[in-house]
Amino acid sequence: MKLIVAVVQDKDSNRLSDALVEHNHQATKLASTGGFLKAGNTTFMxxxxxxxxxxxxxxxxxxxxxxxxxxxxxxxxxxxxxSYVPYPVEVQVGGATVFVLPVDQFEKF
Amino acid sequence: MKLIVAVVQDKDSNRLSDALVEHNHQATKLASTGGFLKAGNTTFMxxxxxxxxxxxxxxxxxxxxxxxxxxxxxxxxxxxxxSYVPYPVEVQVGGATVFVLPVDQFEKF
Amino acid sequence: MKLIVAVVQDKDSNRLSDALVEHNHQATKLASTGGFLKAGNTTFMxxxxxxxxxxxxxxxxxxxxxxxxxxxxxxxxxxxxxSYVPYPVEVQVGGATVFVLPVDQFEKF
Ligand code: NI
Ligand code: NI
Ligand code: NI
Incomplete structure (x- = not known):
């Protein structure tokens, strides 16, 4: 058993939730801010x-x-x-920081 | 030392907090949503x-x-x-998903 | 690789964020309440x-x-x-509860 902790951008959060459900993986979302990723982010467990x-x-x-x-x-x-730039610009979006943690014991009550 | 991560339903959250305090266990609550349990839930560490x-x-x-x-x-x-059901119906409530994580080092400052 | 989980008082949260950035350490903040520390607190990962x-x-x-x-x-x-106390009183502030967790695998996407 592992606990995967993934910090992702808010804009990818719903899509990731849906994909995890589709593949039958259970996840809990925690509201999180700053840090690993500049924009608003969500932490998945x-x-x-x-x-x-x-x-x-x-x-x-x-x-x-x-x-x-x-x-x-x-x-x-x-x-x-x-300062007006009259053409589209490329920006970096998305990204995920992921920790796979060992689990000593898992229980469902 | 272990870090116990427990996802429980919001409706059981206050009762669990009180019981942990009574037994002298320290816990931190994180606001969490969806996933392991359908309704609003709370993650205890x-x-x-x-x-x-x-x-x-x-x-x-x-x-x-x-x-x-x-x-x-x-x-x-x-x-x-x-669609009116004129008698009480049984629904599933509560439940907890619990991970016991190993801790390499613990500090209190 | 380790995942450090630190619960600190809200009042120290911004200062800790700034210090971590200065030292080039990446952190994610989770909104948390109660427990390890009495006042409002923040959980850093x-x-x-x-x-x-x-x-x-x-x-x-x-x-x-x-x-x-x-x-x-x-x-x-x-x-x-x-009940008026006409001189300043000393109160305990701050404090941190810190768990260092082992990480089996770390990924950045
Ligand atoms: Ni799959
Ligand atoms: Ni007890
Ligand atoms: Ni440093």
Whole structure:
């Protein structure tokens, strides 16, 4: 038995939840902030048998992998037109920090 | 030393807190959602010496064990009377998912 | 690799965050309540290499150590003047409860 603790960006949180449910993995979400990832984030705790750890890691990677995203420029609405970038820019989004913890004992009451 | 991580239903949370205090076990509560248990839930972290793990598990079981509860029917208030069940129904409430984690080092500052 | 779980008082939380960032340690904060420490508290999760555990523990100790603080008396504003203490009193503030957990596997996606 392992307890997988995964910190992911809020924007990937619902998609990860859905994917874990689809694959029949149980998870608990904790509200978390700052740190490992700059934006708002969510901490998942997923209890799983040793033989399913790789499957859970793959699901996390598939749904939360750090990637580049094109962001459309926002027009400068009365702001400083000098700083206006008139084309989409690439920003890094997503990413996950994952700890696989050993479990001495597991109980369901 | 062990760190016991227990996910319990919100409705059992206060009772479990009180029971842990009575037995002189220290716990921290984290706000958590979804997953192991369908309804709103709370994650307890309880640090304890190895020899007290069984006592903590018993307290969790005593206060959070999955059980059936009779729920009084709600009258259909202008709703579809066809789906109205005019007698109490049994629903499953409570339950706890518990991980006992090994601790390499414990410090109190 | 270790996962350090530290429960500290809310009032020390921002200072600890800043100190961890300064020393280049990544942390995630979880909202937590009650238990190990009486007042509102915050749970930090800090992933770190084995050789940096002592450095992280020192930072936690430096910023959250339990200490006495002089609290100015509050004038009894129409309350019971008999219970008014006309000199500052020492109260215990801060403190940290810290668990160092072994990590079987660490991934960054
Ligand atoms: Ni699967
Ligand atoms: Ni007891
Ligand atoms: Ni340092």
């Amino acid at each position: 997923i209890g799983t048998e040793d033989e399913n750890v790789d499957d859970v890691l793959k699901i996390i990677n598939d749904n939360c992998k750090s990637r580049e995203q094109l962001v459309a420029p926002i027009s400068p609405m009365g702001g400083n037109a000098d | 309880i640090g304890t010496e190895d020899e007290n793990v069984d006592d903590v598990l018993k307290i969790i079981n005593d206060n959070c064990k999955s059980r059936e509860q009779l729920v009084a029917p709600i009258s259909p208030m202008g709703g579809n009377a066809d | 800090i992933g770190t290499e084995d050789e940096n555990v002592d450095d992280v523990l020192k930072i936690i100790n430096d910023n959250c150590k339990s200490r006495e603080q002089l609290v100015a008396p509050i004038s009894p504003m129409g309350g019971n003047a008999d």
